[in-house]
Amino acid sequence: MSFDERKKSRVTLLDVARHANVSRATAxxxxxxxxxxxxETRSRVEQAMRDLGYVYNIGAARLRVERSQIIGAIVPNLTNPFFAELLSGIEEVIGETGKVVILANSGDKVERQAMLLQRMREHGVDGVILCPAARTPPALAEEIADWGMPVVxxxxxxxxxxxxxGADYAAGMHQAVDYLASLGHEKIAFAAHGPVQSAYQERVDGFRDAMLSKALDPGILIQFPTQLGEIAGATHLLFEQATRPTAVICFNHLVALGLSAGLHDCGLTIGRDLSLIGFDDVADEEAIRPKLTSVSTGPVTIGEMAARLLLERIANPDLPPRRVVNETALHIRQSCGRPA
Amino acid sequence: MSFDERKKSRVTLLDVARHANVSRATAxxxxxxxxxxxxETRSRVEQAMRDLGYVYNIGAARLRVERSQIIGAIVPNLTNPFFAELLSGIEEVIGETGKVVILANSGDKVERQAMLLQRMREHGVDGVILCPAARTPPALAEEIADWGMPVVxxxxxxxxxxxxxGADYAAGMHQAVDYLASLGHEKIAFAAHGPVQSAYQERVDGFRDAMLSKALDPGILIQFPTQLGEIAGATHLLFEQATRPTAVICFNHLVALGLSAGLHDCGLTIGRDLSLIGFDDVADEEAIRPKLTSVSTGPVTIGEMAARLLLERIANPDLPPRRVVNETALHIRQSCGRPA
DNA sequence: CCTCCTACTTAGATCGATCTAAAATGTTTC
DNA sequence: GAAACATTTTAGATCGATCTAAGTAGGAGG
Known part of the structure; x- marks a missing residue:
């Protein structure tokens, strides 16, 4: 790169064309x-690009062409490793196609989510992968459809x-309940947490349904604090129920981590005094002792599938709406035993 | 939004201007x-925008103005919660200014990182926050400077x-070593992990330095596997050293998690049989039992500071290069005791 | 009544690519 | 040698905003 050429703020296609003695169109x-x-022309132009240090300007191109090569991803909470894994899957698949991911954190706030969607629209994203904030009104879907924005x-x-x-939360709950029932548990609690949204509801319903199909009481449903740090301290809630549970199924890996710590603090041995089943099976769960038996939902895979679905939707907007539900798997490790 | 208006693929500023009886320039x-x-004119135009459902086209604007409102962030590994927290801080600060973050995962690969930088350049990012992949040649810095791209x-x-x-890794190591020394430990190991890069080197050097200043042997340096799942299984490495350590300082939270699990598997009690100090202090470390004494580096804060620095750099490209080093803090919990 | 000033408003060029429709060039066929 | 054809190349309009430089209108001051 010579001195004069560096002075020019930007090398454009026209510069390249002139340098290669062709027209802008050819370049x-x-x-x-x-x-x-x-x-012969092609290699001359390519050489010119190299000589001048040409950088393609996607922004300029997209003014003509209807394609920004940008995908949006909106999640309710970035610090939750579960969403980080989800994002990782999304970024992987989107990145492979040469597109780029804009990341945003809604903080589970509906208004903030609306603002972010607007911002993404202004950036002309080709589509968005959205994990809707809790209490998002269903009308948002129609609005999005009006905009003509592909969203998964x-x-x-x-x-x-x-x-x-998503994942087959209900099936996952059945796997967990069936397993515990097979060990002889009858008093099984569900340790819930966080705001109500569809995934929450599906897990609760799945739990109820599974319990009823085993003719067990589905009523032990306990709400734990939202923050990881506070969950351990709330462990006592488990023992303040009308019937004391012998096993607990956790809403997600945060609850599992928190209760695992809290039970330890209470001097109880997991798997002997109380059985514990996690949900989501993020990498960390492998590192708890005793190793946590857990229902895995595969966030990375879900992210990959969502990205692929979005790409297909963008390529073919008239496809009928599709629902992909990832299978869950029960990973049996060491946190469950027979009831005392 | 009426039918005709929806038919038009996009409402432009010109449409708005016509609808409000003003010129494009005024709009x-x-x-x-x-x-x-x-x-009076202003409110008429604003009403027109609302009537027509106008969406600002940043892409078009940026063709004239030298500002894309896009910031890039490149990290070596998205699934590591430490980087997720970092990103969260970045996204928070950048988002507040109305800008948007493009996320990319280098996988700690130099070539992939080069490709991502190129892609971001094509998207005309205003700047990039880069956590350089291991073995990135220092020449990359000059290249970036040649591009005129603001990078932190x-x-x-x-x-x-x-x-x-970054964080003051050396100071953090001193805090950890001093604390262990004050408890009477003399045989302290450093449990390292991952590829060598500056942060790695600073931690190792900091450890050496701190040990020497206490007149202790700085030579117990053990390399653990990269994957979290394999660390626990490699715990035995701790006991195959010439001198058996009574305390271990971990390179990061992954090693801490892994060893915490591994020591449990060996039937050892952390804090009594062996003292353990974590590094990075990600949220999870709160949830391990016994609670992990840990040096916190504050990834969210670092992300925020990096974002602010980048914004300043963009606003004022001629500033001399700056180095901001976040203080570390030793959080004393339950994983350390006196040597056996 | 003319000049000057203030407060708005606007025509038209511009950013850097793509796309259409047409032109230039070279080859073959009759 | 002209017509027909295939292969390359190109001029110029276009996308949707911003910016410059110039315009208009209305009032104040002389």
């Missing part, structure tokens, strides 16, 4: 790997008219 | 909240000519 064709240009819901859903990718 | 001034337009290094650094935000 553009080379850029887009069109078979129309002759091979992940993990939570607010509408059946929009693509959705 | 643009309203958009940018210029004090030049009369209040986080957590790891490859050049002194580029802004940098």
């Amino acid at each position: 553009s064709l080379v850029l887009r790997k069109s078979p129309l240009v002759g091979s 819901q992940v993990l939570r859903h607010i509408s059946f008219d929009m693509d959705y990718v | 643009s001034l309203v958009l940018r909240k210029s004090p030049l337009v009369g209040s 290094q986080v957590l790891r650094h490859i050049s002194f000519d580029m802004d940098y935000v």
Whole structure:
């Protein structure tokens, strides 16, 4: 890169074209790997690009073409490793196609989510992967449809008219309950947490349903604090129920981590004094002792599937809405035993 | 939104202007909240925008103005909660300014990182927050400077000519070593992990330095596997050293989690049979039992500071390069005791 | 009545790519 | 040698905003 060339704030396609003695149009064709240009011309232009240090300006291109190569991802909480894994899957698949992911954190706030969607619209994203904030009105789906913006819901859903990718929470609950029942447990609690949204509801309903199908009492449902740090301290809630549970199924990995710590603090041995089943099976759960028996929902996979679904939706907007539900798997480790 | 208006693929500023009986220029001034337009005109234009459902097209604007309102963030590993927290801090600060964050995962691969930087350049990002992949050649810094791209290094650094935000790893190591020494430990191991990069080196050097200043042997340096799942299984490495350590300082929270689990598996009691100090103090460490004494580096804060530094750098490219080093704090909990 | 000033408003060029429709070039066919 | 054809190349309009430089209107001052 010579001195003069660096002075120019930006090397444009026109500069490249002039340097290679062709027109702007031809240079553009080379850029887009069109078979129309002759091979000698092509290499001359490519050399010119290298000589001048040309950088493609996607922004300029997208003014003409209807494609920004940007995908949005909105999650309710970034610090939760579960969502980090989800994002990782999304970024992986989107990145492979040469597109780019805009990341945003709704903090589970509906207004903030609306603002972020607006911002993404202004950036002309090709589509959005959205984990809807709790209490998102279903009308949002219609609004989004009006905008003509391709959106895939992940993990939570607010509408059946929009693509959705999630896990089979109900089946996961059945796996957990069936396993505990097979060990002889009858008093099984569900340790819930966080705001109510579709995934929450599905887990609770799945739990109820599974318990009833085993003719067990589905009524032990305990609400734990939202913050990880406070969950351990709230462990006593488990023992303040009308019937004291012999096993607990956790809403997610945060509850599992918290209770695992809290039970230890109470001097109880997990798996002997009380059985514990986690949900989501994030990497950390492998590192707790005793190792946590857990229902895995596969956040990375869900992220990948959501990304793929979105790409298909963008390519073909008239597809009917689809629902993809990832299978859950019960990973049996060491946190469950027979009831005392 | 009426039928005809929806048919038009996009409502432009010109449409708004016509609808409000003003020129495109005036509408643009309203958009940018210029004090030049009369209040009556302003509200007429604003009403027109609402009537037509106008959406600002940042992409078009940025073709004229040198500002894309996009910031890039490149991290080596998204699934590591430490980086997720970092990102959370970045997104928070950047989001407040109305800008947007493009997220990318280098997988700690230099070539992939180069490709991502290129892609971000094509998207015309206003700046990038980069946690350089291990083995990134220092020449990259010059290349970036040639591009004229504002970049802030986080957590790891490859050049002194580029802004940098990190933690005071050396001080953190001193805190950890001093604390253990005060408890009477003399055989202290450093449990390392992952590829060598500046943050790695600083921790190792800090450890050495701290040990030497206490006249202790700084030579017990053990390399653990990269994957969390494999660390626990490698715990035995601790006991295969020439001198068996009575305390271990962990490279990061992954090693701490892994060893905490591994020691439990060996039937050892942490804090009594062996003292353990974590590093990074991610939220999870609160949930391990016994609670982990840990050096906190504050990833969220570092992310916030990096974002602020980048914004300043963008506003004022001629600032001399700055280095911001976040203080570390030793959080004393329950994982350390006197040597057996 | 003319000049000057203030407060708005606007026409038209511009950013850097793509796309259409047409032109230039070279080859083959009759 | 002209017509027909395939292969490359190109001029110029276009996308949707911003910016410059110039315009209009209305009032104050002389």
